[in-house]
Every structure is written in C-alpha cells, then in structure tokens.
Amino acid sequence: MENNTPPSVDDSGLNRDTVLDSSKTSNVMTLEPYFPTLSDTDTRSRIRRTGKGNSGKIEITPGKFEPNNYAKFLILEMREGQQMRDLDMFSVNREIKMKCSIEPKISYMNDGSLLVEVASPDDSTKVQNISSLHGQEIDCLYNKRLNQVKGVIRSTELLGYSEEKIQMELKDQGVVDVKQMKKNIGGVLTPLPTYVLTFDLLKLPNMIMAAWLRLNVRPYIPSCRRCFYCQKFGHVIGTCRRKIKGENAVCENCGLEAHGECSNSPHCINCGEDHPASSKKCDKFTFEKEVQILRAKEHLSFKEARQ
Known part of the structure; x- marks a missing residue:
C-alpha cells in the first residue's frame, strides 16, 4: 500500500523526517486541470455514466474550470x-x-x-x-503566502541542474521558486534529490512534468518551530519575547534557567512531562505537528489551524 502521508521537511532545508520514494511515480494522468489560467473559465464538458456497468448511457453535463492562479x-x-x-x-x-x-x-x-x-x-x-x-x-x-502553495518532488535525474535552471524550465507550470534540500552528512552539507517548489497557484498540483519525467508532488509540511532560547513552540529565537525583554534563556533539558551542560532530571517546559523540550514524544510537539499539516493542507493561518 502506498504511503500517502505528506513529507515533513525543515524550513532551512537541513533536516527532513520522511524519506520520499521516487519510484512511486504515477504513469496515469488525471483529467483534472492542473494549471488553468484566468481564461479557462469557459464551459467544459463533464462525462457522467448512467445505469449499471458499461451498458449505461453517457450523459454530458456542463461545468466550469475553477481558476487556480488569481489573487484569492x-x-x-x-x-x-x-x-x-x-x-x-x-x-x-x-x-x-x-x-x-x-x-x-x-x-x-x-x-x-x-x-x-x-x-x-x-x-x-x-x-x-x-x-x-x-x-x-x-x-x-x-498576500503572497496565502496565494501560493509549496510542494515537494524527488528526482535523482535533477541532481545535475541548478535551482535557477529547474525553476526556469518549470515556470510555465506555475513554479516561481525552487529550493534543493541538503543534509548534514559528516559535517558536510550534501545536496539531496529532494526539492521544495513554490507554486503561484491556489491549489497544489498532483504532478508536474520535468521534460519527459512525470513527478509526483506532495504537500510541503514545515517542521515545528521551537525557539532555542525559551523552548516554546510557534516562533524562533529572532522573535522571542523572552529574549527581547532581556530575560534569561531556558534549559532545554530541565526547563529551568539555562546553566550550561545539564545533569538534572528531564522536565519539559511545554507539557510538564519527564522528557526534554526537544522530545518528539511530547504532546505539545504532536499538536504543533498536526497544526502544520492542517495549515498546509487547508491553506490556513496558524491561528485558524490551532483553533
């Protein structure tokens, strides 16, 4: 059974939680339009079969393409x-x-x-x-963020091409930005055959064509943001209110004021359980991960997704 879980990748491109399988690309194209322009609002025909089996009659019903690239x-x-x-x-x-x-x-x-x-x-x-x-x-x-979507593709055939070259070749499919992911291997940032594409579209396409390659596109799910200063979720150290106020940093392991290498018993400042704030077993981490998935899938703000 194919795993339909969206990949989880880091905003910085340094880490990723899910390894994508490039062999699971589809060779069947859908009839749904991927990149309709504003002129594609003309009536089209939709086919609906009536009756049982193949003996049913074909009925043509009117419908319209839904525009996918306007300022919604x-x-x-x-x-x-x-x-x-x-x-x-x-x-x-x-x-x-x-x-x-x-x-x-x-x-x-x-x-x-x-x-x-x-x-x-x-x-x-x-x-x-x-x-x-x-x-x-x-x-x-x-609002650029809400009017654009991000997706992830994987292809070893693209490894020899620059981000600029890939974006230029895919721009007619709505791609406005390409970021190749990298992983720290032995202290060296190594390029991966995984790419984050930004589409100037409202809906993420299921696939794209790179020359003759048909590549599946999956939702881009950013990793949960946790501040390394206060250990709270939802922001980074650059916007941390605790740091701006001049208050001391918080220890990742025990939740007390930062005191260098910590030998205290673990205590999470987010959920109160006996584990470090960085633990992926934390209920708060699980909640924030679900928020990120919902936000990406439903095109919501952080506030709406948390609600």
Missing part, C-alpha cells in the same frame, strides 16, 4: 498607521459585500488589517480597486 486572498489596511478596527465594521462589511458578486469571507488579522477571501477573479479585481471604506482611504495588498 487580499489584505485591506488603512494608511498612516491607523487600523481597520477603528472603523464601523458593519458599514465596512456592507461596502465590501456590495462590490462582490459572491459573498466574500472577511476576518481581522493580528495587526488590525482585514483579510478578504474572494470567490472569483472578477471579485478579486473589484476588491483590489477599493480605495476607500467608510470615508477613509485604504490600501489593498496581495
């Missing part, structure tokens, strides 16, 4: 440091909905701006043209 997620923010939270949300809600043919999803972001998720390219254009709400000037920004 947009951010509305006020100018000069003001926040959207200061405006009448009922009035703002009505004004945005009046611009759209299909009701959009609207929510506040942590910085006070508004995240607007539209349902069509036409509505995206209309929202991008909004210059004021409730009598106040605003800016509409493109």
